[in-house]
Amino acid sequence: MRRSRERSGPIVLIVDDTADVRDLYREYLGRIYAYVRAQVGGSADAEDITAQVFMNAYQAYARFETRNTTPAAWLFRIARNATLDHFRAQGRRDRLRRTIERQPVSEEDPAHQAEERIQYRALMARVAQLPERQREAISLRHSGLRFDEVGGLLGCSEDAAKMLYHRALKALREVAQKEGV
Numbered sequence: 001m002r003r004s005r006e007r008s009g010p011i012v013l014i015v016d017d018t019a020d021v022r023d024l025y026r027e028y029l030g031r032i033y034a035y036v037r038a039q040v041g042g043s044a045d046a047e048d049i050t051a052q053v054f055m056n057a058y059q060a061y062a063r064f065e066t067r068n069t070t071p072a073a074w075l076f077r078i079a080r081n082a083t084l085d086h087f088r089a090q091g092r093r094d095r096l097r098r099t100i101e102r103q104p105v106s107e108e109d110p111a112h113q114a115e116e117r118i119q120y121r122a123l124m125a126r127v128a129q130l131p132e133r134q135r136e137a138i139s140l141r142h143s144g145l146r147f148d149e150v151g152g153l154l155g156c157s158e159d160a161a162k163m164l165y166h167r168a169l170k171a172l173r174e175v176a177q178k179e180g181v
Contacts, residue, residue: 020061021054021057021058021061024054024057024071024075025054027071028071028072028075029050029054031072031143031144032050032053032054032075032076032079033046033047033050034143035076035079035139035140035143036049036050036053036079036082036083038139038142038143039083039139040083040086040087045086049079049082049083049086050079052082053075053078053079053082056078056082057074057075057078060078069149069152070149072144072145072149073145073148073149073152073153076140076143076145076149076153077152077153080136080140080153123172126172126175126176127168127172129175130168130171130172133154133164134164134165134167134168134171135168136153136154137150137154137161137164137165137168138165138168138169140153140154141161141165147161147162147165148161150165
C-alpha cells in the first residue's frame with residue numbers, strides 16, 4: 001500500500017494487491033490444480049482452468065473480504081465455478097469416461113502400477129455413481145478443505161457437509177464389501 005497526494009487534494013491510499021494475490025497463488029496453486037484435475041481429468045484442461053481461476057481471483061481480489069470466508073474457500077469456490085463453466089462450454093462431456101481414463105502417477109514396478117490402476121479405476125467408477133453432492137463433498141474434502149469450507153461451497157452447513165462426506169464413504173465401503181474388495 002502506498003500513499004499518493006494530489007496537489008491540494010486529500011491523501012489517497014493506493015492498494016497494490018499484486019503481492020497478496022501472488023502469495024495466494026504460491027500457497028494454493030497445487031491444491032487448486034489437484035482439485036480441478038480431479039474434476040476434469042485432463043492435465044491440459046486442468047492447467048487452463050487453473051490459470052483462469054487465478055486470473056478470476058486477481059480480478060476479483062478487491063472485492064474479497066476475509067471476514068466472510070477463508071482464502072482457501074474463496075479460491076475453491078472460484079475453481080468450482082470455473083470447472084462448471086468448462087463443463088457447460090464443452091457440452092457436459094461424459095464425466096465417467098474422463099475419470100476412468102485418468103491414471104494415477106506412480107514410479108513403482110509395472111505389475112504394482114497395473115494393480116493400482118485397476119483399483120483406482122474401480123474406485124473412481126464407484127465414486128461416479130454417487131449422488132453429485134456426495135461426489136463434490138469427497139472431492140473438495142480430499143483437496144484439503146475443512147468441512148466448514150466444503151459446506152460453504154456446497155451451500156450447506158458444516159454438519160451437512162460432514163454428513164454428505166460420511167454417507168458417501170459409507171456407500172463406497174458397502175459397495176466394496178459387496179464386491180469383495
